[in-house]
Amino acid sequence: MERKVKVVQYGVGKMSLYTMRYVYEKGGEIVGAIDINPKVIGKDIGEILGTENKGVKVVSAEDARKVLEETRPDIVIVTTMSLIKDLENPLMLCAELGLNAITTCEEAFYPENSNPTLTKKIDELAKKNNCTITGSGYQDIYWGQLISSIAGSTQKITKIKGSSSYNVEEYGIALAKAHGAGLTLEDFDKEVASVDRISDEERQKIVESGDYLPSYMWNVNGWLCEKLGLTVKSQRQKCVPQTYKEDLYSSTLGMTVKAGDATGMSAVVTTETEEGITIESECIGKVYAPDEYDKNEWTIYGEPETTIVVAKPATVELTCASIVNRIPDVINSKPGYVPTCEFGELNFKIKPLNEYVK
Numbered sequence: 001m002e003r004k005v006k007v008v009q010y011g012v013g014k015m016s017l018y019t020m021r022y023v024y025e026k027g028g029e030i031v032g033a034i035d036i037n038p039k040v041i042g043k044d045i046g047e048i049l050g051t052e053n054k055g056v057k058v059v060s061a062e063d064a065r066k067v068l069e070e071t072r073p074d075i076v077i078v079t080t081m082s083l084i085k086d087l088e089n090p091l092m093l094c095a096e097l098g099l100n101a102i103t104t105c106e107e108a109f110y111p112e113n114s115n116p117t118l119t120k121k122i123d124e125l126a127k128k129n130n131c132t133i134t135g136s137g138y139q140d141i142y143w144g145q146l147i148s149s150i151a152g153s154t155q156k157i158t159k160i161k162g163s164s165s166y167n168v169e170e171y172g173i174a175l176a177k178a179h180g181a182g183l184t185l186e187d188f189d190k191e192v193a194s195v196d197r198i199s200d201e202e203r204q205k206i207v208e209s210g211d212y213l214p215s216y217m218w219n220v221n222g223w224l225c226e227k228l229g230l231t232v233k234s235q236r237q238k239c240v241p242q243t244y245k246e247d248l249y250s251s252t253l254g255m256t257v258k259a260g261d262a263t264g265m266s267a268v269v270t271t272e273t274e275e276g277i278t279i280e281s282e283c284i285g286k287v288y289a290p291d292e293y294d295k296n297e298w299t300i301y302g303e304p305e306t307t308i309v310v311a312k313p314a315t316v317e318l319t320c321a322s323i324v325n326r327i328p329d330v331i332n333s334k335p336g337y338v339p340t341c342e343f344g345e346l347n348f349k350i351k352p353l354n355e356y357v358k
Contacts, residue, residue, distance in 0.1 A: 001074075001357035005327060008032035008073040008099075010090055011080035012040050012048060012058050013172050015104055018320035019077050021049055026324055027352025031071040033058045064090065068097055074357075075327055078103035082178045084111045084118055084135075085210055091122050091133055098129035100330050102323055106175075106216040108135025109144075110339050113222035113235070114207060114214035123337035132333040136326045136340050138166075138319040142296050142310060143220045143281070145346055148227045155303045157277050160224070162217075162298040165284040166315050168264050169252050176252045178213075179264040179285040180241060188241045188262040196237050203236075215239060215267030217281040222271075224279055227341040231274035240266045242286040250287045263287040325349050328356035 005028040009016050012035040020030050033045050033056055041060050046053040059067050068076070076094050081087055084107045091108075094101040111119045126133050143164060151157060168176040176182070180192040195213050196203070206212045215237050225232050241262040248257045257263050264286025271279040286292075296310040329343040340346065349356060 001354040003354060004029045005075065005331070005353040005357065006031045006071065006073040007327070008034065008068060008071055008076045009045070010034045010064070010076050010078040012037070012045070013079065014170070015079040015172070015316065015320055016077075017049065018317055019079060019323055020045060022320055022324040023077075023327075023353075026349055027354065028324075028327070030054065030056055031073055032056060032067045034061050034064050034067055036061045061090075065093060065097075068093065068099060073099060074331055075100040075102060077101075077323060078105065080105070081174045082106050083213070084108050084115050086174075088118060092125060095122055095125035095129060095131060095133060098131045100131045101133045102326055102330050103135050104137045104319060104323060105135055106137070106139070107214055107219055109137070109139055109216075110219040110223040110226070110341070111135070111337075112339075113232075114212050114218055115210050117208060117210050119337050127336045130335045132330050132335055133337045134326070134330055134333070134340055134343075136322050136346075138313075138315050138322065139216065139220050139223075140322045140326070140340050140346050142313065142318065143217070144223055144227065144341065146308065147224060147298055147300070150298070150300050150306055150308065151228060154300055154306065157300055157302040159278045159280065159301040160298070161279075161301070162281040162296075163284070164282070164294075164296040165286075165292075166294050167288040167292070168285045169250060169287055170316050171252075173252050175285070176250065176264075176287070180239075180262045181250060181264045181287050182253050182255055182257050183241075183262045185241055185243070185260070185262060188265070192265060193239045193241070196239060200234060200236070215269060216283045216285075217267060217269040221269050221279050221281055223339060223341050225271065225273060226339070228277075230277055233272045233274050235269065235271045237267055237269040240268070242266055242284065244289050246289070248287050248289060253287075257287055263289075322346060324353075327353050332356075332358050
């Protein structure tokens with residue numbers, strides 16, 4: 001591509017501070033910005049980024065179609081919600097207009113195993129209009145490609161076990177609420193944990209209805225199975241509340257989480273495969289106490305056994321850099337809803353993004 005990659009930023013919150021800056025630093029340009037927050041609507045994105053004005057003002061989501069039709073970006077970065085059903089409107093709009101889109105939505109990493117109906121709907125429309133929709137972020141490397149790469153140096157695998165923790169304070173209110181942060185244990189059990197005390201058959205019906213609430217590892221396990229060529233036999237998840245002995249203030253929730261109430265949750269997903277390999281992954285997302293920090297740990301059991309630990313990863317920055325480095329892959333991809341396990345490796349982009357676009 002001879003010109004700069006044109007990007008529209010959909011969702012101008014915490015994550016966009018990094019995605020927009022990274023786009024500029026990688027030689028792209030932001031041609032539009034969309035949000036629902038009246039506090040940012042009308043502001044120049046330069047003011048939000050703390051730079052000189054860019055000549056691009058944040059527009060209300062009500063006018064999203066107009067912005068996208070007028071700017072015709074090469075790709076739309078969507079950084080809003082954590083469930084794909086909450087992104088149906090923006091993703092379907094992109095698919096309708098034939099615009100590529102990449103989102104930080106965690107379920108969007110591999111949504112066909114949690115909301116196949118909506119995924120198929122987006123996929124068909126994207127194929128019809130020759131564009132690509134996908135999800136990426138921190139998990140693309142640290143729960144995905146890193147694990148599949150280690151597997152590539154392993155002769156025999158019996159089990160893959162992973163655990164990752166992160167501070168929900170850093171990702172916005174949608175993610176914090178999805179983790180049950182701030183709920184009493186009674187409300188957590190009712191609103192979050194009870195969802196998974198069901199049979200496999202009942203769960204599958206909910207999945208097909210589009211109302212299933214997957215933990216992040218639910219989609220990661222599906223991604224890993226496809227990447228490694230494994231056939232899923234069964235998959236289950238269990239959500240357990242996390243608590244702390246003292247009150248913790250959450251700036252994201254705008255409230256104090258009382259001692260003993262849920263600061264977030266641990267979600268354990270266990271996948272059994274036809275090939276005999278078990279994948280057990282756990283994500284712990286909560287409002288951190290002062291002495292807590294992010295950690296990502298994975299072990300591949302077999303011959304040989306290998307453990308890798310990433311302590312204190314800069315999860316937000318890694319998420320946003322993954323999104324921006326994936327941009328050429330999305331533009332170059334076949335049309336449809338295409339998970340990143342079908343793109344090939346996520347590589348560092350040293351040159352301007354447009355130089356990687358075919």
